[in-house]
Amino acid sequence: SQQGEEDPQALSIQEGENATMNCSYKTSINNLQWYRQNSGRGLVHLILIRSNEREKHSGRLRVTLDTSKKSSSLLITASRAADTASYFCATDNSGNTPLVFGKGTRLSVIA
Amino acid sequence: DAGITQSPRYKITETGRQVTLMCHQTWSHSYMFWYRQDLGHGLRLIYYSAAADITDKGEVPDGYVVSRSKTENFPLTLESATRSQTSVYFCATLDVARREEQFFGPGTRLTVL
Numbered sequence: 381s382q383q384g385e386e387d388p389q390a391l392s393i394q395e396g397e398n399a400t401m402n403c404s405y406k407t408s409i410n411n412l413q414w415y416r417q418n419s420g421r422g423l424v425h426l427i428l429i430r431s432n433e434r435e436k437h438s439g440r441l442r443v444t445l446d447t448s449k450k451s452s453s454l455l456i457t458a459s460r461a462a463d464t465a466s467y468f469c470a471t472d473n474s475g476n477t478p479l480v481f482g483k484g485t486r487l488s489v490i491a
Numbered sequence: 492d493a494g495i496t497q498s499p500r501y502k503i504t505e506t507g508r509q510v511t512l513m514c515h516q517t518w519s520h521s522y523m524f525w526y527r528q529d530l531g532h533g534l535r536l537i538y539y540s541a542a543a544d545i546t547d548k549g550e551v552p553d554g555y556v557v558s559r560s561k562t563e564n565f566p567l568t569l570e571s572a573t574r575s576q577t578s579v580y581f582c583a584t585l586d587v588a589r590r591e592e593q594f595f596g597p598g599t600r601l602t603v604l
Contacts, residue, residue, distance in 0.1 A: 413592065422581055422595030423534075468533065470593075478524060478549065479593060483533030 384412075384469040384482030392488040399456040401485040403469030404449075410472045412445055412452050413479065417466045426454075426467075461491040494518070497582050497596040504572050505604050512567045512599050514582030522585035523565040524593065525549075525557065527578040534581070540565055541587075572603045 387402045403412070411430045415423040429436045429445045429452065436443045442455040456463055466486045470479040495516045504510050514523065525537040526549075536549030538557040546557050554576060556568045569576055582596040 411591075415593075420598075422597050423583075423593075424595070425592030428591055478522075478536055478539050480536075481526075481534040483531070 384471050384480065386467070386469055386482045386485040388485060389483070390486045390488070392490065393459055395459060395461055395489055395491050397459055399459050399463070399487055399489070401454045401467050401487070403452045403454070403482055405452075405469075405471045406450065407471075407473060409447075412443075413470045413472065414441075414443060414452075414454050415468045415470060415481075417468065417484070419465070423468060456487075459487075459489045461489050463487060464489045495582060495584055495594055495596040497580075497599050499599060500597065501600050503602045503604065506573060508572050510569045510572050510601065512569075512580055512582075512601070514565045514567070514596060516563050516565075516584045516594075518584060518586065518594075519562055520584035520594070521562070521587045523559065524583040524585070525555070525565070525567045526581045526583065527551065527576075528581060528598075529578050537567065537580075569601075572601075574603050577601060577603045 384403045384405045411428050413428045414426045416426050417423045427438045427443050429443045440457045445452045466484040468481050468484045470481045498513045521542050524539040526534045528534050535551045537555050540546045540559040543559050543562050559565050580599045583593045585593050
């Protein structure tokens with residue numbers, strides 16, 4: 381069953397605005413990852429945040445992690461039409477268990 | 492080209508037929524995974540493999556068979572395809588030494604009539 385649950389399921393914003401997506405999970409994790417999927421393509425890794433980290437930046441991406449609330453957020457600043465995609469969180473629980481993906485947030489950025 | 496490839500990219504078959512989806516990687520990553528992606532369900536793990544000759548079931552393994560005789564190949568077989576197996580299938584790899592990002596193939600869109 382899914383570990384991560386993204387919220388909202390779909391998000392539509394204007395170009396230049398910020399987009400925030402949230403992910404909640406159920407069990408303790410080693411790290412949490414965010415992936416992006418363009419229509420008709422495979423997933424591409426965006427950023428990883430470890431359980432002992434609270435915030436991480438990569439370009440226009442900012443990820444936060446609150447292990448006490450078992451939640452993470454992905455912020456995309458100054459969005460562009462090219463950011464239109466689905467975004468998935470994935471949790472790495474421990475040991476050699478595979479990543480568990482959420483159902484994704486579909487982001488539409490309108491030019 | 493280096494990376495991960497899947498074949499075929501599109502496949503239409505009929506109920507009851509056997510279908511094999513191929514996945515090939517050039518990195519020699521130890522882990523390989525098969526996922527299916529359906530609307531409303533996100534990505535669900537079918538099978539995975541930690542190394543050649545080692546495979547494990549994922550969340551939705553019923554109706555699927557895998558093998559991994561070589562590190563670089565991880566075929567997924569639907570022994571008797573059903574309409575409920577209509578989906579987009581993704582193969583992925585993981586470098587266990589880094590144990591960070593998974594690398595995904597481009598996907599195979601399978602339609603079972």
